[in-house]
Amino acid sequence: xxxxxxxxxxxxxxxxxxxxxxxxxxxxxxxxxxxxxxxxxxxxxxxxxxxxxxxxxxxxxxxxxxxxxxxxxxxxxxxxxxxxxxxxxxxxxxxxxxxxxxxxxxxxxxxxxxxxxxxxxxxxxxxxxxxxxxxxxxxxxxxxxxxxxxxxxxxxxxxxxxxxxxxxxxxxxxxxxxxxxxxxxxxxxxxxxxxxxxxxxxxxxxxxxxxxxxxxxxxxxxxxxxxxxxxxxxxxxxxxxxxxxxxxxxxxxxxxxxxxxxxxxxxxxxxxxxxxxxxxxxxxxxxxxxxxxxxxxxxxxxxxxxxxxxxxxxxxxxxxxxxxxxxxxxxxxxxxxxxxxxxxxxxxxxxxxxxxxxxxxxxxxxxxxxxxxxxxxxxxxxxxxxxxxxxxxxxxxxxxxxxxxxxxxxxxxxxxxxxxxxx
Numbered sequence: 459x460x461x462x463x464x465x466x467x468x469x470x471x472x473x474x475x476x477x478x479x480x481x482x483x484x485x486x487x488x489x490x491x492x493x494x495x496x497x498x499x500x501x502x503x504x505x506x507x508x509x510x511x512x513x514x515x516x517x518x519x520x521x522x523x524x525x526x527x528x529x530x531x532x533x534x535x536x537x538x539x540x541x542x543x544x545x546x547x548x549x550x551x552x553x554x555x556x557x558x559x560x561x562x563x564x565x566x567x568x569x570x571x572x573x574x575x576x577x578x579x580x581x582x583x584x585x586x587x588x589x590x591x592x593x594x595x596x597x598x599x600x601x602x603x604x605x606x607x608x609x610x611x612x613x614x615x616x617x618x619x620x621x622x623x624x625x626x627x628x629x630x631x632x633x634x635x636x637x638x639x640x641x642x643x644x645x646x647x648x649x650x651x652x653x654x655x656x657x658x659x660x661x662x663x664x665x666x667x668x669x670x671x672x673x674x675x676x677x678x679x680x681x682x683x684x685x686x687x688x689x690x691x692x693x694x695x696x697x698x699x700x701x702x703x704x705x706x707x708x709x710x711x712x713x714x715x716x717x718x719x720x721x722x723x724x725x726x727x728x729x730x731x732x733x734x735x736x737x738x739x740x741x742x743x744x745x746x747x748x749x750x751x752x753x754x755x756x757x758x759x760x761x762x763x764x765x766x767x768x769x770x771x772x773x774x775x776x777x778x779x780x781x782x783x784x785x786x787x788x789x790x791x792x793x794x795x796x797x798x799x800x801x802x803x804x805x806x807x808x809x810x811x812x813x814x815x816x817x818x819x820x821x822x823x824x825x826x827x828x829x830x831x832x833x834x835x836x837x838x839x840x841x842x843x844x845x846x847x848x849x850x851x852x853x854x855x856x857x858x859x860x861x862x863x864x865x866x867x868x869x870x871x872x873x874x875x876x877x878x879x880x881x
Contacts, residue, residue, distance in 0.1 A: 461568045461866075463857050465850040468560040472849075475501060475540065475556065476548035485840025486548060490541040490583035490594075491519070491619070496626035498540045502555060502580060509562050511578070514637070515630025518605065519623055520595045522579035522637050525562050525572075527864065532640035532823075533575035534863040536561060536856065538815060539584030539595075546585075547842020549647045549849075553830075555580045557645045557853040561860055572864035574640055581815050582628070588613045589622075591671065591779030596815035598634050600822055602781075605634050641790060641863050642819040645828045645856045647844050649812050651835030659851045660798040660805035661829025665785040666817040667715060667746040667809055670755055671778035673738065674701060674762060678771040680727060680735040691733050692770040695725045698737035700765040701758070705741050708754050715809065716754060717744050740778065746809050748782050784817040787824035790859075794826050797858040803851045812837075826859075828852050 478501065479486045479494035488494040503521060506513050511523030524533050538554025558578030565576065581599070586592025589611050597603035609620040623629040648654075653661050678692035705718040719742040725734040741758060745751040759775065766773035791807070798805040810817075810827060819825045830852035833843040 460858055460861060461564050461570055463560050463564050463850065463853045465846055465853070467563065468556060468849065468853055469846050471505070471556045471559065472548055472552060475552055479542070481545065481840055483840055485842065486542055486546050487544050488540065488542045488546070489544065489588040490585065491588070491622035491626055491628055493626065495541055496628065499580075499628065502540060502559075505559055506578070509559065509566060511562065514632050515628070516599065516632040516634055516636050517629050518595050518598050518608065518634060519582040519628035519630070520579065520599050520637070521630070522577050524575050524577040525565065527572045527575040528867060529573055531574055532638050533577040534860055535577045535579055535637065535639040535642045536644070536860065537579035537581060537642065538644050538646060540580050541583060541585050541587070543585050543587040543838045545838070545840055547837060547839060549842055549844050550649065550837055551584060551646075553647060553844070553849065554645045557849075557856055560853055561857045564857065569868075571867040572861070573867060574864040576860060576864050577637070577639070579637065583619070584815055586779065588615070589619050593781070593813055593815055593818055596818040599637060600818040601635065602818055639819065639823045641787075642816060642823055642825040643790075643828070643856060643859060643863070644814060644816040645830070645852050646814060647832045647837060647842070648829040649832055649835070649837035651832070652808060653806075653829060653831040654833060654835065656806065658804040658806055659830065659848055660803045660855055662791060662795045662798065662805055662807045663786060663810050663827035663829055664791055664807050665746070665783060665809050666814060667744045667811060668748055668751045668783040669779060669781045669813050670743040670751060671780070672741050672755075673776045673778055674698070674741060675774050675776075676737045676766055676771050677773070678733070678735050678769065681733040683731040683733055686733060693733050694737040694771050695734035697765045697769040697771050697773070698723055698725070698739050701739065701741070701762045704761045704765075705743070705758060708743075708757055712745070712750060712754060715744075715746050715811070716750065717811070718742070718754070744811065746783050751783070781813060781817065784820045786816070786820055786826045790824045790826040790863075793859050793862060794828055794855060797855045800858070801851065801854060803855065828855050
């Protein structure tokens with residue numbers, strides 16, 4: 459038993475939401491709790507109301523709409539986020555939310571009944587592009603992050619999260635933890651090249667690798683670049699450069715799936731002919747195994763201290779985000795795989811290299827994710843693209859698993875959709 463999604467309706471919503479915060483040349487900028495985010499929220503909530511959902515917003519701005527089931531109880535939740543990075547694409551996050559709306563609209567159009575309620579949700583500040591850490595709204599909702607501390611976080615523009623919520627009237631009255639799912643499902647673009655390279659339509663996500671974000675500040679002394687001998691310098695920039703190289707070496711020595719990235723580095727006074735007196739940098743370390751991730755963190759910090767000492771500089775660190783690896787519910791993962799197989803969609807099991815809201819729900823309810831291909835592996839970029847045929851396949855798998863989890867009570871006979879028949 460199954461209900462087919464309408465890919466044209468889903469694509470129209472993706473394109474309409476993508477107009478809010480649209481960038482020249484494609485893509486979108488909707489930083490969390492910005493005016494553009496406020497407009498996006500209003501649009502998605504309008505769609506929720508049009509579908510007859512009961513809408514709730516909690517105190518950190520997470521929002522969800524519930525379609526009633528034949529029985530009361532925890533809903534089967536589909537969710538993701540609608541905030542973006544500064545140069546984002548149309549699909550990251552938004553696909554999971556709007557595919558959830560499409561599932562509900564298709565259920566409504568078919569007059570389908572489910573024993574359990576079904577819900578769609580979007581969560582505040584998943585990206586962490588304006589406020590750190592990422593997955594903030596879902597993390598607070600699921601007890602992984604403290605509300606009071608998060609409300610005081612200062613964004614890259616100097617605005618506190620508390621004030622940003624108030625500025626766009628995003629905070630609701632529901633307490634954190636008000637959304638208690640029966641199960642949680644998230645459809646998302648892969649944001650990597652694996653599925654496309656292997657010519658597969660579905661990624662059956664087994665879990666999310668651990669994430670460690672650290673800000674390191676190196677303090678030295680300014681000096682004239684021409685008159686100060688190398689041996690007498692306290693060059694903060696040189697120390698930071700050595701730390702960056704060490705991060706790459708750690709990834710090489712540990713091998714896959716270890717990754718390491720120095721994403722931001724700022725030196726001051728940032729002049730051509732002045733030895734830097736300060737360098738502030740970020741290091742992003744990720745691994746699927748917690749023990750290995752801890753070893754990488756320890757090695758990096760010890761090396762950083764050694765480099766600073768050798769360069770005559772002081773060094774400090776600050777944790778921006780730290781999440782342990784997460785494994786998704788085996789039975790729900792099996793259901794995703796079975797749905798992909800039944801639809802004749804090429805698929806493989808794989809971990810997620812990026813963080814997602816689903817990892818916050820995993821400790822508290824059965825959770826799983828569905829990946830669809832990203833063209834050229836590109837994401838967090840205005841050229842981010844996933845073909846409608848791939849989106850259709852992922853959304854249909856989402857529908858099938860939701861119908862199973864929510865216990866569909868009435869539906870037409872199962873409709874087999876071959877890959878080539880997807881729009």
